[in-house]
Amino acid sequence: MATYASNFSQFKKAKVAEYAGPAPVPLGDALEKSVEQMLGPMPGKAITLNEIQRDKITKIAEANWSVTKGNKPVFNAELVDEIYRKELLVTTGNKTVPLQRVMVLEISQYLENYLWPNFEPTAASFEHVMSIVLMVNEKFRENVPAWRCFHDREDVFPAFCQRVFTLKDQERVWNIREKTNYLLFMIHCFQSLEDEMVRAPVLKLAHLKLWHALSRGRLQMEFFFHPKEVLEPWKKLLKKEAKLAKKAGSKQYDPKQELEVKFLPSLIQEFLQILDSTVSLSTVDGPDNIGKEDGQVDEGSLLYCERFMEFLIDLLSQLPTRRYLLALVEDAAVVIKCRMSALYTHSRGRLFGQLAFQRLVYKAVPKLQEIALTNIAAIEKRDALKEKLSVLTAEELKHLVCEQLMLISPSDPWANRGSNFCSVEVVVAAF
16 A cells, blocks of 8 residues: 555655755844844734833843853753743733744744753753743744754754653643644644654654554554555564563563653543533633633634644645554544534634544545645635535535535435535535
8 A cells, every 4th residue: 555655755845944044143133124024024013123122031132142242151041941931931811822022032042042052851941841842833933944953953852852752741730822832843843854853753753653552453453454564564563672671671561651652642632632621611701712602612722623633634644654643543533523522513613623624534535635635725715625526426425415524414305416516515614
């Protein structure tokens, strides 16, 4: 099968991180430029150069990491923690980051001059790691090379990834905004596989080891349907793990506790838990909720669910990550649970429903797999989606609408008419 006969040369995407950009600009020179020239148009209230110059972050930067003459002050880990807690951490409202605070830190080259040069894998705090995560996300938002400064210390990058991937193992309560920022960083990592430095640690998370997390029945089914592609590699993996366990003297070796085995399954389970609680029956409006006749939607959880579907579609749309992840997603019945969720049919869940629909057609309707690999914006218009659906026969379209999407009842007389018009219009209206 083509799914199992892939190599990385088949997957080359042109990402912004792949191209060299202008060298980092000193803070003094940066302030002489127009902010919009550097960052592009800003949403909401624009930040002016005078505001940047008067900002306390700019003054902190000039005193600690934007010094151009003489010796810079000794790294202050407590300062990093304080900046995260007071300037970057969002605990209320619908925003995941305080955008203007992040932009000022980006202008000051916080990541390049302070966070990354002083990152020590064993000593860095949670706040230090999350600050790096947020600054990388900001670089992607601004569409500038995000990984360039990391190449200055490539030998440290695998240890940094290890810290990021195990960050949730710490006994700490994450709010939904931190979870969303973390998930966005993972999206950026998996979208940067063209960078060898990023690819090496990230692809380990989608390795054959992942199948240790499959149910026994699903694992046996994979062996039955793909004996040549997966059975032999699986046997070799088990032998290798047995040797490692024996060498380590561990009789209680449990592969399910390895990072490569539990990372993606734990993210999936976290998503399903959040999905189940996104829509509540509460009738009390609050700053994080929007009152609707079909239940209350937590805006933070809604954004997380939309981001996760984006993450999942990305992973299942590229050969290096789809190869072993697809079985895990189907084993967890992610698509079915999305369709059964209250959010799927909620008036505030339109984008989530579109993303879930995209995933469904990839899995269940081979003729519509092109939709699953298409940007959502490309099928937003009615005519574009209708054109994609035109490849289906009347029976195939009826099965999609009545049995898989369950948009209308199979007994509805309109669904049994020979023309595709009704079924097509139902899908277009829903998505």
